Structures are given as structure tokens and as C-alpha cells.
Amino acid sequence: MDFTKAFDKAPHHRLLLKLAGHGFSSKIKDWKHWIVEWLRGRKKKVCLRGTVLDWLTVLSSVPQGYVLGPLLFLIFINDLEYGVMNWILKFADDMKIFGKISTDMDIVRLQEELDKSLD
Secondary structure, rough: OOOOHHHHHHHHHHHHHHHHHHOOHOOOOHHHHHHHHHOOOOOOOOOOOOEEEEEEOOEOOOOOOOOOHHHHHHHHHOOOOOOOOEEEEEEEEEEEOOOHHHHHHHHHHHHHHHHHHHH
């Protein structure tokens, strides 16, 4: 699985929930306000075949080019392997899930775990 676009698709509300789940609320004073303000007001402009659209508010994405961006992305994808019984390797924006396939049931299980990881 390739997470190249995952930086752009991380919903801000889900990111904040995952940060709270990692204990940020008890360890960093006013963390939510600080991160919400950092994410708030981001806009993007799309150009398609020479036509430039109006500015749009960005409701998802982990901002890139900042020190905090990769950390937030890692926290966002950290729980992808929960409930997965096969082996998983994660590196940067890639994840590999693999296991021994001996029966048709092994194929079904691996596919179910792939589907679960993508939710």
C-alpha cells in the first residue's frame, strides 16, 4: 500500500482524535488549541488545463514542509496494523502486509486484513 497521497487525505478531526488517544491532552498544555490554530485557515487553489478555480478551504491534510508534519503523519497511520494478524512493514509513505498463503482461507484472511487496514 502506498500512502503518497495520505498526507493530503488525513481529516483534521480524525487527526485530533488520534492525538488525544496518544495522551497529548494530559502531557501538553493547550495542545489542541495550538494544533487547531496551526491547521485552521489553510487554503488551496486548483488549476486544471489552464483554468484556475477559486481558493478552497482545506479540511484535511497533514501540512508538509514543517517539522511537525511527519510526526503528525506517523501518529495518523500508527494504528493501521491493529487487529492485523499478518506481518506489516511500514516505512515513510509505504506499508507492506504479508503472510504465508497455503489455503484459500489464508487468501480471504489476508484480503480482510488489507480491507481493515484501509478503513
